[in-house]
Amino acid sequence: MYKKKTCKYSLKKLNTFNINVNASKIVQVKELKQLCLLYNKYKKKNFPCIILGEGSNVLFLKNFYGLVIINRIKGIYISESKKYWNLHINSGENWHKLVKFTIKNKIYGLENLALIPGRVGSAPVQNIGAYGASIQNFCEYVDIINPSSKKIKRINKKKCNFKYRDSIFKYSYKNYIIIAVGLSLSKKWVPNLNYNDLKKLKYSNITPQLIFNYICNLRKKKIPNPKIYGNAGSFFKNPVISHILGFKLLKIFSDMPFTLEKNNFKLSAGWLIDKCKFKGYIRKGVMVYPRQSLIIINKFNNSSGMDILKLAIKIYNAVGKKFEVWLEPEIKIIGNYGEINPYIFFKKIR
Ligand code: FAD
Ligand code: EPU
Numbered sequence: 001m002y003k004k005k006t007c008k009y010s011l012k013k014l015n016t017f018n019i020n021v022n023a024s025k026i027v028q029v030k031e032l033k034q035l036c037l038l039y040n041k042y043k044k045k046n047f048p049c050i051i052l053g054e055g056s057n058v059l060f061l062k063n064f065y066g067l068v069i070i071n072r073i074k075g076i077y078i079s080e081s082k083k084y085w086n087l088h089i090n091s092g093e094n095w096h097k098l099v100k101f102t103i104k105n106k107i108y109g110l111e112n113l114a115l116i117p118g119r120v121g122s123a124p125v126q127n128i129g130a131y132g133a134s135i136q137n138f139c140e141y142v143d144i145i146n147p148s149s150k151k152i153k154r155i156n157k158k159k160c161n162f163k164y165r166d167s168i169f170k171y172s173y174k175n176y177i178i179i180a181v182g183l184s185l186s187k188k189w190v191p192n193l194n195y196n197d198l199k200k201l202k203y204s205n206i207t208p209q210l211i212f213n214y215i216c217n218l219r220k221k222k223i224p225n226p227k228i229y230g231n232a233g234s235f236f237k238n239p240v241i242s243h244i245l246g247f248k249l250l251k252i253f254s255d256m257p258f259t260l261e262k263n264n265f266k267l268s269a270g271w272l273i274d275k276c277k278f279k280g281y282i283r284k285g286v287m288v289y290p291r292q293s294l295i296i297i298n299k300f301n302n303s304s305g306m307d308i309l310k311l312a313i314k315i316y317n318a319v320g321k322k323f324e325v326w327l328e329p330e331i332k333i334i335g336n337y338g339e340i341n342p343y344i345f346f347k348k349i350r
Contacts, residue, residue, distance in 0.1 A: 007063045014070065015055030016117060017308065018230030018301040022063045028070040030092070032145070032179060035069060039147035039177075042067040048337045051177055053092070053119030057126065057232055058332045061305040065336050071121055073179065076101065080187075086140070087183045091121025095128070103208055108189040109138060111212040112198075115219045117226070117233070121178040125169045126330065127162045131215055132195035136162035138183040142169070144176040152179070164266075165237050165330055222292050230298030231289070235312055236269045236327040238294075249323060269319075269327055270294040276318040286311045309333070309345060316346050 009026045012018055024047070029035045042049055048066030052058070073092035078085060085107045089098060095118050099110045112133035116123075123135050124142045139162070142155045153176070161168040169178065191206050193199060197218060201211060224231050241249075246265030249256055253275070258265045273279070273293040280290040285303040288311070289295040296308055296315075312329065320326045326348050333340045 007065055011055070011060060011064065011068065014052060014068070015058055015060055015232075016226035016230060017055075017059055017232050017298050017305070018226065019060045019298070019305045019308075020302070021060045021305065023068045024065050025067045026070065027067065028072050030072050030074070032073060035071070035073065035177065036145070036147045036150055038067070038069065043148065050334065050338060051121075053122040054094075054117055056117035056226065057122065057330070058334055059232060059305050059308060060334050061309060061340070062336050064334060064338075066338065071119060071177075078105075078107075083187055085185045085187060087185065088180055089120045089183065090180050091119060091178050093120045094118075095120055095123055099212070102185065103212055107185050108208040109185040110183075111208045112192050112195075112215060114212050114215045120181050124160060124162075124167055124178065124181060126165045127167050129165070130219075131198060132192050134162070134164075135181075135183075136160070136167075138185055140182040140184045142178055143180040143182070144169075144173055145179050146176050148175070164240070164261075224289055224291075224295060224297055229287075229289070230301050230303075231295050232331045234269070234294040234330050235296045236294060236316075237330045238266055238269050239272075239325050239327055240264050240266050241325055245324060249325075267325065272319045272323055272325060272327075273315055276315070276322055278315055278318070281311075283307075283311055288315070305333075313345055317349060320348060 007022045007024045009023050011023050012020045027038055029038065039049055049069060051069045051071055053071055071092040073090045075090040076093060077088040080086065096115055098120060099114050102110050112131040116128050116130060124139060127134050127136050139157050139160065141157060142160055143152060144155060145152045189208060191211060193202050201214060240261060241264060243263050243265060246258060257268045257271055270293040273288065278288040279293045281288045282299065284307045285300045286307050287297050287299045289297050296311060298308060316327050329342045329346060333342055
């Protein structure tokens, strides 16, 4: 069994919120065999285990009494057909480096997803997305392993159930680990400039490199660098609500931004948070980032996970009361023994 007093290895540099918590054991793995051996050894001892890429989508509330596996299993393998480049990427590769690598090798399509932190293996979990693209647009399959049985399964794109910030990997295959991702990129490049901020790039000689540069600059202006201000990107998802509630809200808030998704309204959580006057709000060193209200920062990098969670709950309650819209956290919350169901903390008030 795990012992609380031996929980002495720091996770501060391994989570982008820069929360100062410890784990009982932290091991970086570079090979699949090593990952399976380790996992089984600690599972036998009844140790809780979690796998992390760069910890850029997690909030540690407390010390973690278990094993943290840091995935650095690398390798990029390219093959081609007449129309496509096919990439098989091991899950410990850095996502942004992959995007740069593809563009350097004249393989285009991932430029809209530049500068998203994290490793390739985490990318399908929440179907990472930005600037009108998401990994589901390119993903052919996800390879997973059950480390106990060493059984490997290939999950084809349809079975991944990709949706906005969602996939099957959040619900099923909990005992599996993503070991590789297969992407397919068309040899015929078509720029993806549908996102509002990119419309000004609609000129004839636009290139993937120009889109890449533009998005990197835009992100650097809007999104805080976790090395300076701890954060995990958007704390909440943009809510999708019924058209009935959407029209009701539009009658009261005629300037409310929204997009139509099938029969539903997708709202901007940042705008809802602004309307509740949280932009720039700070308490106990935890701040709503003034340039992007969806991002909560650990301004002095010395706040606790609980301080961050408390502000998030305050925002959730305020937005819920004002708009009848109950935000859903995007990030994963981790406690003493593993992931905690967020709905323990985020409860609708009637
Ligand atoms: P981690 O935080 O390490 O892990 C996230 C979850 O995935 C955990 O539950 C973990 O256990 C699980 N996991 C990790 N590896 C594996 C594996 N191999 N197998 C199974 N499960 C695994 N996201 C977007 O979608 N779009 C954005 O524009 C965006 N911008 C961001 C900007 C900033 C500054 C930050 C800090 C975050 C941003 N994010 C964004 C969120 C984050 O980048 C993504 O969620 C990313 O995919 C997380 O990668 P990671 O390796 O750090 O995952
Ligand atoms: N807005 C505000 N106030 C704010 C922020 C946004 O009013 O403080 C409104 C504005 O109307 C703005 C619109 O929201 O035009 C959209 O803002 P932005 O382009 O910054 O995008 P977002 O919807 O706030 C989403 C993703 C980001 C992703 C960007 C770019 C979610 C939860 N977040 O943010 O992803 O980088 O779009 O595509 O979908 C992440 O998931 O961690 C993340 C950073």
